[in-house]
Amino acid sequence: MKDKKTGLFSLFFSFFKIGLFTFGGGMAMLPMLEKECVDKHSWASKEELLDIYAIGQCTPGIIAINTATYIGLQKRGILGSVFSTLGMVTPSFVIIILLSTVLRHFSDNIYVIKAFHGIRVAVCALILGSLLKLSKSAIVNSEKLIIALCALALQIVLGLSPVWIVIMVIIYSLIVFFTDKKRVAK
Amino acid sequence: MTYLLLFWEFFKTGLFAIGGWLSTLPFLFDMSSKTGWFTTQELANMIAVSESTPGPIGINMSTYVGYKVGGLAGAFCSTFGLVFPSLIVIGIVYYLLKKFAQEPVVKLTFSNLRAMVIGLIGFAFYELAYTVFLPFSTVSIISILFFVLCLFVNLKVKKLHPLYFILAGALFGLVLPL
Numbered sequence: 001m002k003d004k005k006t007g008l009f010s011l012f013f014s015f016f017k018i019g020l021f022t023f024g025g026g027m028a029m030l031p032m033l034e035k036e037c038v039d040k041h042s043w044a045s046k047e048e049l050l051d052i053y054a055i056g057q058c059t060p061g062i063i064a065i066n067t068a069t070y071i072g073l074q075k076r077g078i079l080g081s082v083f084s085t086l087g088m089v090t091p092s093f094v095i096i097i098l099l100s101t102v103l104r105h106f107s108d109n110i111y112v113i114k115a116f117h118g119i120r121v122a123v124c125a126l127i128l129g130s131l132l133k134l135s136k137s138a139i140v141n142s143e144k145l146i147i148a149l150c151a152l153a154l155q156i157v158l159g160l161s162p163v164w165i166v167i168m169v170i171i172y173s174l175i176v177f178f179t180d181k182k183r184v185a186k
Numbered sequence: 187m188t189y190l191l192l193f194w195e196f197f198k199t200g201l202f203a204i205g206g207w208l209s210t211l212p213f214l215f216d217m218s219s220k221t222g223w224f225t226t227q228e229l230a231n232m233i234a235v236s237e238s239t240p241g242p243i244g245i246n247m248s249t250y251v252g253y254k255v256g257g258l259a260g261a262f263c264s265t266f267g268l269v270f271p272s273l274i275v276i277g278i279v280y281y282l283l284k285k286f287a288q289e290p291v292v293k294l295t296f297s298n299l300r301a302m303v304i305g306l307i308g309f310a311f312y313e314l315a316y317t318v319f320l321p322f323s324t325v326s327i328i329s330i331l332f333f334v335l336c337l338f339v340n341l342k343v344k345k346l347h348p349l350y351f352i353l354a355g356a357l358f359g360l361v362l363p364l
Contacts, residue, residue, distance in 0.1 A: 019241045021349045026206060026242070027310035031348040047300060054299035055279055057306065060201045061272030064242035069276040081276070085269060092241030096249040097261060099239065107234045111360060116238050118359020120318045121329045122351040124311065125336030131307045132341065137300070144301035151305025152312070162205040162306055169302045173295035
């Protein structure tokens with residue numbers, strides 16, 4: 001059965017929407033990514049989305065672009081990554097350039113401030129919603145729950161950068177893997 | 187020449203933007219004093235604006251600076267510079283992963299990394315909630331109620347696209363007596 005190829009414009013348009021409705025940092029993008037890439041187009045599974053986010057946390061480049069590039073690459077190779085990245089970038093580009101003449105006063109405008117407070121409240125709900133939905137795929141046993149809680153605690157209490165936490169998880173995983181193998185080999 | 191410099195400066199910034207755009211701030215401050223493209227006050231303004239406009243903050247910043255310095259072409263150069271490291275690095279990572287994804291050690295590591303990401307999302311929520319809902323006031327209590335409503339609808343009505351929540355949030359904010 002011939003597999004329907006992911007359309008380049010489909011990639012562009014989806015990431016355009018994602019870029020357009022991302023307000024705030026990389027995590028705010030997650031609910032949009034989940035809806036477009038996982039639910040709507042099945043370009044990635046929930047697990048793959050989390051994998052991509054993990055990679056995006058410790059690789060150079062902003063996570064939004066890393067994610068767009070990765071998914072585009074996966075679906076349509078280099079051309080796909082170009083279209084998805086362009087899609088992500090275009091709303092920012094257009095809006096900033098259009099607004100640049102009024103931008104100095106944009107963030108002072110009372111209506112903008114009010115609207116953005118409301119948007120941040122909505123984004124809060126969306127992020128928590130995504131967390132709950134995605135954790136079903138990731139928190140499969142108590143060990144994973146402890147890992148998640150430790151990652152959370154390390155950031156809150158020590159303010160550790162995600163990069164360090166990724167390194168710690170990798171070291172932990174290697175230790176678990178190689179000590180387990182030894183026991184099996186006995 | 188400026189166009190090349192824009193590309194190069196933002197290429198460096200993109201290369202060191204590990205773990206979020208905040209890690210680019212030292213580079214942006216450095217850029218300010220080295221190139222004179224913007225003052226630190228302007229940088230602070232740009233950050234405020236970039237946080238309030240759609241799209242990834244890093245892209246907003248690069249477009250803004252590039253446009254200010256060199257018009258449309260400048261914006262293209264700076265943004266392309268910022269994006270370029272991603273394209274290369276992700277390309278490499280992707281092909282490496284394709285090769286090694288089935289290795290048991292890689293699979294185990296990623297299952298743990300996924301759990302970690304849940305923790306990271308939790309932290310992002312915690313930080314955002316902290317700034318949005320605290321300190322407690324009438325406005326923040328009403329906001330919490332709206333938050334609970336959004337969360338409930340988000341979890342129950344699975345078909346509803348996040349963008350509607352964004353729009354609803356904007357309307358809610360406008361109506362709110364701030």
